[in-house]
Amino acid sequence: MRLLVLGGTHFLGRHVVGAALERGHEVATFTRGVSGAPPEGARALCGDRDDPAALPAALDGWRPELVVDTSCQTRAAADNAAAVLGGVAGYAFVSSLNAYRDWPPGPIGPEDAQPTWGTDDDDYGPNKAHAERVLAEAVGPAFLTARAGLVVGPHDPVYRLGWWLDRISRGGRIVVPAEGLDQPISLVDARDLAVWLVGMAERGQGGAVNAKGPVGSTTYGGLLDVCRDVTGGDAEWVPVPEDDLVATGVQEWVHLPLWLRHEEARTAWDVDTTRARELGLTTRPLEATVADTWAWMQTSERPPLPTHRPAPGLPVELEERLLAGR
Numbered sequence: 001m002r003l004l005v006l007g008g009t010h011f012l013g014r015h016v017v018g019a020a021l022e023r024g025h026e027v028a029t030f031t032r033g034v035s036g037a038p039p040e041g042a043r044a045l046c047g048d049r050d051d052p053a054a055l056p057a058a059l060d061g062w063r064p065e066l067v068v069d070t071s072c073q074t075r076a077a078a079d080n081a082a083a084v085l086g087g088v089a090g091y092a093f094v095s096s097l098n099a100y101r102d103w104p105p106g107p108i109g110p111e112d113a114q115p116t117w118g119t120d121d122d123d124y125g126p127n128k129a130h131a132e133r134v135l136a137e138a139v140g141p142a143f144l145t146a147r148a149g150l151v152v153g154p155h156d157p158v159y160r161l162g163w164w165l166d167r168i169s170r171g172g173r174i175v176v177p178a179e180g181l182d183q184p185i186s187l188v189d190a191r192d193l194a195v196w197l198v199g200m201a202e203r204g205q206g207g208a209v210n211a212k213g214p215v216g217s218t219t220y221g222g223l224l225d226v227c228r229d230v231t232g233g234d235a236e237w238v239p240v241p242e243d244d245l246v247a248t249g250v251q252e253w254v255h256l257p258l259w260l261r262h263e264e265a266r267t268a269w270d271v272d273t274t275r276a277r278e279l280g281l282t283t284r285p286l287e288a289t290v291a292d293t294w295a296w297m298q299t300s301e302r303p304p305l306p307t308h309r310p311a312p313g314l315p316v317e318l319e320e321r322l323l324a325g326r
């Protein structure tokens with residue numbers, strides 16, 4: 001079928017293109033052309049989706065039957081897609097858990113029981129919730145919104161898992177949160193999510209889905225152990241109480257990627273993913289995700305870090321202060 005990827009040159013979208021080609025679809029991508037070209041085999045259409053005239057001009061009569069939308073960040077982007085793509089047979093949209101009004105802190109139960117943002121704020125979560133509403137109205141029952149949690153894997157430019165891999169590979173004494181190591185967490189590999197999104201669009205599946213791996217498939221400490229196994233370093237964990245981390249100025253999620261303070265972590269990671277499992281979202285072994293990400297980091301040119309958010313990782317001066325005397 002004719003499948004349009006809104007996005008497709010960066011991370012998740014790149015894997016969606018690969019999955020769609022694998023399934024035999026005729027694939028086109030729509031991007032500004034800033035982040036490079038899509039994988040070979042896809043036709044690159046160019047334009048800014050915030051511009052209402054750009055998508056119709058780029059399609060130039062080509063009528064997609066299926067859409068996977070990985071690139072929507074603004075209200076205009078959603079409105080413009082809704083105006084053009086309402087008649088497709090399947091539209092899989094990549095949203096976020098941030099579309100929920102109460103996440104974080106969560107917990108998040110079954111999708112339909114949880115309110116999403118209804119405000120006009122120009123913020124990530126409210127914008128995703130707006131996009132879900134306008135696209136669902138335009139597409140109807142064949143609109144699926146995948147409220148993704150943490151997405152990882154090869155081609156990830158966000159560098160949260162990447163920073164841990166780099167730091168752990170250098171070995172030595174490494175600051176870890178004392179209370180956080182046994183916190184159950186879950187990730188979704190972009191390649192698993194991509195295959196599933198294409199499948200959902202193909203069958204015109206509708207509805208909202210918390211799109212992540214089963215909670216408790218690993219723990220924070222389990223993930224760090226896998227990183228150490230994969231990189232082969234001699235890293236030694238130095239657990240630091242979270243009060244000390246906070247008092248020293250360590251920022252949650254940013255300085256120690258994926259770390260949240262204990263109370264918040266307990267609810268933020270607690271997301272019901274029953275529906276995702278029922279609809280066939282699979283989770284490859286964590287070891288495979290970490291090993292493939294590390295292999296990609298060794299062999300490929302790394303994409304530039306996004307400029308709109310702080311670079312992940314513990315500043316050296318904070319690490320030295322925290323390790324001193326321990």
Ligand SMILES: NC(=O)c1ccc[n+]([C@@H]2O[C@H](COP(=O)([O-])OP(=O)(O)OC[C@H]3O[C@@H](n4cnc5c(N)ncnc54)[C@H](OP(=O)(O)O)[C@@H]3O)[C@@H](O)[C@H]2O)c1
Nearest residue numbers: 007008009010011012013031032033034035049070071151
């Ligand atoms: N990473 C996570 O942990 C996480 C968690 C929850 C949800 N998500 C969501 O997952 C999605 C995945 O993003 P990704 O970066 O992996 O997707 P991607 O499709 O691989 O990359 C983003 C694409 O959007 C294009 N783009 C950006 N602005 C555009 C514009 N104004 N008009 C047209 N194209 C535009 C970029 O190309 P150009 O720059 O060339 O235009 C790029 O191809 C996002 O929607 C994100 O909100 C991610």
